[in-house]
Amino acid sequence: MATQQHIVSSYDEELEHLNKTIMQMGGIAESQLDRAIQSILKRDSAMAQEVVEGDHKVDELEHEVANFTVRLLALRQPMAVDLRNIIAALKISSDIERIADYASNVAKRAIALSQFPEVNLVQTVPRMGRQVQQMFKNILDAYAQRDAEKARRVWKSDEEVDEMYTSIFRELLTYMMEDPRSITVCTHLVFMAKNLERVGDHVTNIAENIHFFVHGKPMPENRPKFEESYYKVMKQAEQDAFPENAKKAKKKAKKAPRKKPAKE
């Protein structure tokens, strides 16, 4: 990675401004995510409301990054690592903005949840949230340090988050089937878990952008997506609900060979 200064020092100052703005965005989004999760645990609607109202700050910074990127591209004709830096910053700002949106969505649902009596099941989602929070913090560090290896490790850890989501999903389905009075709470929780899972996905996007920024080529591996287990869970849940269909499904499965998903 280039560590030398540009001959024209104002160019370095502008790149630094860009990177600082990304870190600022990341910091605010981290704090939003943290407080959204806290508001679930503490059943604190006021905190959740602050998170919802604070989302605009991240949106504004995204516009600032977009405008500044256009300016840099027009006025500096960046090459090589500078070009990759600027493009990566543009894409990463977009991912951070979505992460902040998801934090805001989680906060909105926390407000809804707090209207219902406290339920143990609610603990599973914040646990997943903490995992995702840690991933996000690590990826921001990786960007600041231009550490593609760290980014790759964060990228891999999304597997766990996907597994957590699948397991929460299954658990909530079972709960809902056993006790229909819990459907409202469980549905909110499903959405929250989905939002957090999407945060994890955006973090992996950031990881891929960091990798491209540092190495100049895309990551060699495909992001792990546990589609198989996802559909398995859906199928299982359906079979539990409608046992007569389960028999038919079993017969069909025995006849046709299982399709394996394409791998590169």
Added chain:
Amino acid sequence: MSKQEAKIVDMQTPRVNIAMPENNGQARAAGKRPVKMRTAGVNVFYGNNQALTEIDLDIRENEVTALIGPSGCGKSTYLRCLNRMNDTIEECRVEGTVTLDGEDIYDRAVDVVHLRARIGMVFQKPNPFPKSIYDNVAYGPQIHGLVSSRDALDEVVMTSLTKAGLLDEVRNRMHELGTGLSGGQQQRLCIARAIAVNPEVILMDEPCSALDPIATARIEELIDELRENYTIIIVTHSMQQAARVSQRTAFFHLGILVEFGDTERVFTSPRDERTQGYITGRFG
């Protein structure tokens, strides 16, 4: 900085075109830089050929203004109007008003030689005098009578070379010929030479055309530093350079000022089709 006083325009015998007051007080209040030079209704003819038509342009203090446009559009002609270098071209006729700090520079009472010290010029091909590095820089202050002692002259030479970012490279060979330096160094010597006579404005006519990318980058960094103390107008056929270096950009085409505005805006969303066509490379 010691300044010799310019011969003030005699306000009791005004020219036909009166210079407009600059309203600099209002500009400062609005957070804009004051106007250093202004051209109003400038038309330039070479014989019967009209090279420039009705050019109205404000150059703001301590900013870099870039003039871009295809070959033959009149940008160098315009630049030469600003320090009356067109006077040296016999068939060239300049009409309209050109003012420096509100004073008409074409007034008959103006001392043209002194004007060209206040408004310095750097050319495309570096043209150091066939003298030593020291004498190249010392010549101007000496003939303008700006310094009275040897020590003061030494001081001026050292300061100018420092400001031009050249001193470290030539400190030990001040008495070698200026023409023995590399292209980039020669150009910086020419800049030092221009600075030595305390200009307020520096005109640069494609100063980096003859230089390699590293030397060009060094000059661009120098321009960034110089604009804190001087007003700079640069003609360049590289619009990328204009984008990197300037705060305001003027696009000339066929002798007309097509568009003039903040560099960032001109290069991201130009108002005129012709500007867009030129900067995107859709016509030459």
